[in-house]
Amino acid sequence: MGGQACVFYGAAQFSKDIDFTLLADEENYVRLHAALGELQAVRAAVPPFDPAALDRGHVVHFRCQAPEVAGLRVDLMTRLRGVADFATLWARRTTIQDADGTCYDLLSVEDLVQAKKTQRAKDWPMIGALVEAHYRAMHAQPTPERIAFWLRECRTPERLVQLTRIFPAETSEMADRRPLLRIAVSGNLDELAAALDAEVRAEMAKDRVYWEPLKREFEAMRFAEARGNRAAP
Structure with missing residues (x-):
């Protein structure tokens, strides 16, 4: 749903990470944890991997440590500003298959355009x-x-x-x-x-306006985590 999707659509963009939006349900989170385990992914920063935080619109960041993807950052979201719910996004997704038969599910170009309407000039x-x-x-x-x-x-x-x-x-x-x-x-x-x-x-x-309350939450999470780390034995 980010720069890598733009590459697939022919609107090339250099990106050092991969952004995913995912279905927010318990069974899917189990599969997600398994995938992160294979990637040896560790959380890179606050917020924590918390379905409630994801549901409010936060992004959870992971850094992969498996040799073939060492250093790759993976960003996960379940909710995007101004974009339809996941069921709708999935129903109108684009699936691209590469030469070895691997399939990639992308946001439709229409939904990707909507997701890109951010405060970032780039x-x-x-x-x-x-x-x-x-x-x-x-x-x-x-x-x-x-x-x-x-x-x-x-x-x-x-x-x-x-x-x-x-x-x-x-x-x-x-x-x-x-x-x-x-x-x-x-x-x-x-x-x-x-x-x-x-x-x-x-x-x-x-x-x-959308991100302002989330930024305040983010700063509170970061402060709480730092305070917890200082208090650790």
């Missing part, structure tokens, strides 16, 4: 790359769902202007939900770029 160019890669791969087969996705998520002014000209009826239908489409119709690239930047800032602000 995530937003990746959203643009994901949408562009999807358009180039699928433009010859413009289903209603794909057209809606391109119009809703495209971040390149020139491409967005092009899309509004190719799909005027769909643009008109979506303009109330994404007002900057009206600017794209006008063809004013400077104004459109400014509107896209404003859209990013608004989404970043939402992400900061």
